[in-house]
Amino acid sequence: MEKKVTVIGAGLAGCEAAYALAKRGVKVTLIEQKPVKKSAAHKSDNFCELVCSNSLKAFRLNSAAGLLKTEMEFLGSLTVPIAKQTAVPAGGALAVDREKFETAVTKAIKENKNITVLQKEQKDILSLVHNNGCNNNNGNSSTGGNSSNIVIIATGPLTDGSFAESLKKLTGGMEMFSFYDAAAPIVNIDTVDMEHAFWASRYKDDQKDYLNCPLTKEEYLRFYNELINAERAVLHDMDKIYEGCVPIEVLAHKGVDTMRFGPLKAVGLQDPKTQKRPYANLQLRKETVNGNMYNLVGFQTNLKFGEQKRVFSFIPALKNAEYERYGVMHRNSFLNSPMLLNETLNLKSHNNIFIAGQLSGVEGYMESAASGIMCGINAFRMLNNKEMLVLPDITMMGGLFKYITTPQKHFQPMGAAFGLLPALDVRIKDKLERYMALAERSVEYFKNNSF
Numbered sequence: 001m002e003k004k005v006t007v008i009g010a011g012l013a014g015c016e017a018a019y020a021l022a023k024r025g026v027k028v029t030l031i032e033q034k035p036v037k038k039s040a041a042h043k044s045d046n047f048c049e050l051v052c053s054n055s056l057k058a059f060r061l062n063s064a065a066g067l068l069k070t071e072m073e074f075l076g077s078l079t080v081p082i083a084k085q086t087a088v089p090a091g092g093a094l095a096v097d098r099e100k101f102e103t104a105v106t107k108a109i110k111e112n113k114n115i116t117v118l119q120k121e122q123k124d125i126l127s128l129v130h131n132n133g134c135n136n137n138n139g140n141s142s143t144g145g146n147s148s149n150i151v152i153i154a155t156g157p158l159t160d161g162s163f164a165e166s167l168k169k170l171t172g173g174m175e176m177f178s179f180y181d182a183a184a185p186i187v188n189i190d191t192v193d194m195e196h197a198f199w200a201s202r203y204k205d206d207q208k209d210y211l212n213c214p215l216t217k218e219e220y221l222r223f224y225n226e227l228i229n230a231e232r233a234v235l236h237d238m239d240k241i242y243e244g245c246v247p248i249e250v251l252a253h254k255g256v257d258t259m260r261f262g263p264l265k266a267v268g269l270q271d272p273k274t275q276k277r278p279y280a281n282l283q284l285r286k287e288t289v290n291g292n293m294y295n296l297v298g299f300q301t302n303l304k305f306g307e308q309k310r311v312f313s314f315i316p317a318l319k320n321a322e323y324e325r326y327g328v329m330h331r332n333s334f335l336n337s338p339m340l341l342n343e344t345l346n347l348k349s350h351n352n353i354f355i356a357g358q359l360s361g362v363e364g365y366m367e368s369a370a371s372g373i374m375c376g377i378n379a380f381r382m383l384n385n386k387e388m389l390v391l392p393d394i395t396m397m398g399g400l401f402k403y404i405t406t407p408q409k410h411f412q413p414m415g416a417a418f419g420l421l422p423a424l425d426v427r428i429k430d431k432l433e434r435y436m437a438l439a440e441r442s443v444e445y446f447k448n449n450s451f
């Protein structure tokens with residue numbers, strides 16, 4: 001029987017997935033709804049459309065985004081080499097001439113003999129599932145069951161309509177599917193000023209679950225004033241966000257003390273320095289098991305990224321903090337991947353279905369593309385009854401896929417960040433040197449393994 005795979009969506013993830021399979025000799029059907037139907041953000045008829053910025057972020061190896069792209073090249077990426085060929089000057093970033101970039105990717109896909117493109121809206125996932133001999137074992141299979149016809153879903157953050165309904169049904173309903181991002185920023189713990197912070201849980205100061213950042217009355221009022229005057233990003237489709245998840249700047253606008261009765265409440269806490277309850281207190285909660293990254297609890301925000309760094313630096317412990325992820329609020333469909341996905345990026349309940357791109361809970365153009373490569377490689381391995389690939393967490397891709405598939409409360413999408421990687425055996429104080437050492441550790445892995 002001829003082996004074939006269906007990929008739904010020809011965005012960054014879908015194109016990489018189709019290409020990874022095609023170059024391994026697998027026949028792929030790639031279904032793309034454009035130009036028949038376009039989301040509000042998609043404008044061009046090309047595949048792999050960059051819906052907003054033309055920047056694919058930093059390119060130097062000692063940056064998280066740079067390491068990610070290097071790893072993608074080791075795995076035979078389609079988009080990274082084309083991005084390099086169509087680059088425009090952008091300092092240390094890899095930015096592209098979007099028209100040239102998208103045209104070149106579209107051409108590479110359409111001219112590939114192993115890829116058949118169907119330009120139509122896929123309305124339903126269940127019919128594909130039933131054709132696939134789905135494996136409803138809820139187990140963590142590394143090779144898969146009936147794998148003659150595999151589906152990779154890569155319909156992106158704006159997945160909607162009957163296809164979204166169908167996916168929701170397949171994955172277990174509303175609580176398994178989010179339609180927007182309302183994420184609080186995440187800081188690198190090494191950059192928090194411990195002189196102005198203390199470990200304690202409310203009422204239990206012997207416990208180290210939370211790192212507390214106390215503020216005096218003067219510090220609180222200065223922070224409040226900066227916050228209510230800070231510049232916000234443009235909001236799209238915000239009605240849903242406001243129902244359950246109010247941004248910190250919106251809360252501040254309700255009154256000068258509102259934050260002190262919400263995310264900045266200090267009840268149950270005593271600052272060991274003053275032996276008193278702080279006037280206000282921000283809690284940081286561990287985001288990763290390795291303890292590198294901490295979430296600003298209750299600080300969902302829509303401030304511009306630069307403003308987040310500036311305004312939050314008025315909290316003394318965060319004066320020089322560096323952010324692994326800034327807070328975001330935008331329309332974004334993604335699955336509850338920690339519950340639903342194996343680390344090999346296929347559904348636990350339907351091993352033959354892989355989830356690629358932003359829908360899997362990664363955040364960013366290149367992260368989406370990288371997950372597409374991984375789905376393509378693992379779909380190929382499944383077809384050939386080979387053990388599927390799980391990259392170690394010393395790699396940026398491995399760390400990222402581990403993060404999105406590790407059980408956690410309040411899962412929000414994640415992009416490349418050094419905080420996802422386990423610490424080095426030796427302590428390197430200089431940040432860029434440390435990042436370079438982390439990157440080189442990953443590169444070493446890719447040099448010593450073939451895929």
Ligand SMILES: Cc1cc2nc3c(=O)[nH]c(=O)nc-3n(C[C@H](O)[C@H](O)[C@H](O)COP(=O)(O)OP(=O)(O)OC[C@H]3O[C@@H](n4cnc5c(N)ncnc54)[C@H](O)[C@@H]3O)c2cc1C
Nearest residue numbers: 009011012013033052053122155156163357358364365368
């Ligand atoms: C408004 C917006 C702006 C963003 N800006 C940035 C940014 O500047 N930088 C950044 O790094 N990330 C950005 N992101 C996040 C993310 O990186 C991008 O959305 C990225 O394009 C995701 O890649 P993807 O392959 O998962 O989805 P997409 O690139 O959106 O690709 C999905 C494809 O599937 C197709 N499709 C959808 N449904 C169906 C269906 N039922 N049948 C057939 N085809 C279908 C779509 O037409 C599309 O071509 C942004 C996201 C949004 C929503």
